[in-house]
Amino acid sequence: MKGPFGPGAVLAEHDRWDEDPAGRLLTCTRIVRRTDQIATFEFASDDRRAFAHEPGQYVTISVDIDGQRVSRCYTVSSPSTRPYSVQLTIKREPDGVMSRWLHDNLKVGDRAELSGPAGEFSTAFHPAERLLLLAGGVGITPMISILESIHDLAESVDVVLVHNSRAPEFVAFAEELARINQDNPHVRVVQAVSHNPGGSWLGPVGRLDVGMLTEHVPDLREREVFICGPDSYMVAAETLLLGLGVPIDRIHQESFVLAGAEDVAVDPTAEGTHTVTFARSGKTTTIPDGLTVLDAAKDVGIRIITSCQNGICGTCKTGKISGDVDIAHNGGIRQREIDNGKILACCTRPRGHVVIDA
Known part of the structure; x- marks a missing residue:
């Protein structure tokens, strides 16, 4: 899938800001609280320039916090088909300098610098007729961009989304996913929670496991798979998929936290x-x-x-x-x-x- 506002799109150069190497100041136009800990921050250009991205890509946001310039990467949660605003859906992390600042301080009308997009975690770069999207918690952000883009374009891509959340109160985009699931016959959404203390949840209860995958996605070996979520979730999901016979080259993951680039030894006594x-x-x-x-x-x-x-x-x-x-x-x-x-x-x-x- 390649949306009309992706890298191959025909957008006048003066209408675009995404390729500015120094980033661009955008204004926060809307804040939507998804859960107690997750919010969507919408940004737009004052001069109505478009933002070309592929669903699943991310941007870098930079702001000044306590006199220091801080930059972090966040996935764009808005679809590529709606290019005149950028939505970032962010979980407030207790130790996250940027996420805490955004949740506690950013207001509509404030400005931030965004640069990008970047990343190859996108159906545009790994097209397939059948997709499996696995999302853990706030890892739903690239998936909602992918699903909304497919929905807007009325594409007949066969998609199964399995979204795992901790409990019902932590489910983000519940209404949007229910709408897509109802309106698009080619999309099937499976929402599961690990804990259901009040007994109000009517969907699957439990962690992602072999039983959940084989019950809801019996043809998973024939699908291109995209995984996003906490590191532990992605490791577990990949292990399950490989054990079920999904080829490694069909599994794509997004994460901004790895062990680090390959170490290059620095010799403190070197004179070079x-x-x-x-x-x-x-x-x-x-x-x-x-x-x-x-x-x-x-x-x-x-x-x-x-x-x-x-x-x-x-x-x-x-x-x-x-x-x-x-x-x-x-x-x-x-x-x-x-x-x-x-x-x-x-x-x-x-x-x-x-x-x-x-």
Whole structure:
């Protein structure tokens, strides 16, 4: 599936803001409380520029918190078919600096910087006639974007969504999913909760397991599978799928938290240094072996927008004009982009003199 407002869309350049490498200030136009801990924050451009993204992709939001610039990645929960606003559905995490600030401080009319989109967790990049979407908790966010996009386009894609929540009061997008389930004959929504203390829940009760999958998705081996949720949920879901015979190349997962990019040892006694020149800024610095282009940029006061700093999100993607480098990433950049001179500043280490387009 490739929506009309995806990368291949015909949108006038002056009507788009999503490819601005420095991000763009947007205004919060609406806040919807989904549960006690989950809210949707809607943003729009003051000059009505469109946002082109594929369902399932994410953006990086940046705000100033206590005098520090903080950036985090969040999935776009709005469909690609409605490009003149961007919705981010975010759970308030007790230890989450950004999520707590958004829930406790952001108001309609406030502004934030958004950059993107990025990511390949999308049916646009892995098209199939039959899909299985597995969502744990707030992992429903990319799935609602996918489902709403399919629904808006009236596409005849056969989709099964299995959404697992802790308890009935934690279910997000219940009304929207019920509407899609009723209106679209090609979509089947299975909502399950792990606990039902009041006995009011009429749907399946229990965690995702072999029985739940085989009962509701008997043809799962023939489907392209997308998984999003807490790390423990995604590990368990992948283990179940592999055990049931789903090929690994049909399983796609989204997560902004990995163990980290491949470690490159930094020898504190090494005498080797590398020169990094930033062409557009006209600045040059020298860094020791093992440090990254991002380290070099910080050294001379050049701001490169970054988020995960693990080679995952692709936020710090920039151009390399010349020089040899080592890139140890976690999926945030494609090989053809590397072949065309792109790098991720957070996980790219120079091997000699390099010139960066920044």
